[in-house]
Amino acid sequence: MSETIQTISLTNLAIAFIPVVIVIGILVKWSLDAKNAVYAVSRMLGQLLLVGYVLAFIFDSDSGWLIFGILVVMVFASSWIALGVIKTDRMAFFGYSLMAILLGGGLVLIVITQGVVKLDPWYLPRYMIPLAGMIFANAMNSVSLVAERVSAELSRGEPYANARNIAFSASLIPITNSLLAVGLVSLPGMMTGQILSGVSPLIAARYQIMVMCMIYGSSGIASALFLVFAKQQLIKGASQVADNNDK
Structure with a gap:
């Protein structure tokens, strides 16, 4: 398989927005929040165009310190964003979120980049940045889900052990569903991208197993x-939330 991935012209790319316009039209017709949809799509467009230029610069870089700095930003940003569901003092949980994502995501990142793909140098940007992004983003989502659910269970009066178990199980539902559906319901993004770029499906499958x-x-x-x-x-x-509700 020696085919190279087809380049999408800007004109052809514009066609991809036709379904988006249809959805926004439905939102307008039904008097729903079309402004938020337009904002979200516009922000997506701007962010991805910008990140394309940024990644082109990063991938050409040969600085381990630059990559390390980017990883630090990823960890801090994901740790803060994960706490958006916290109803009490968000800052009080930031340290716990930071340690959880740093240790949990960092351990997995080391195992994958140094044990599985064996990056040389260790910071090889073309691999390190995408893999770190997937790892820290999923750790962030999981922490966010578990924080919201355990808080909800505790506010209903559940003992901590029960609330913890319920929250932990709930936080794994999205990724567990992905494990069950992969290959049957959908081809994941990384595998699809590799196949489109001409990589053998057998090799792409190995990479996707690693990713999952x-x-x-x-x-x-x-x-x-x-x-x-x-x-x-x-x-x-x-306890603070319960006290406030009683007042």
């Missing part, structure tokens, strides 16, 4: 660590 393992591992480890680290603060936060 790393996002399952990072999601589960990060959410479990958050539940362990933030136990007392979660209980305290639930």
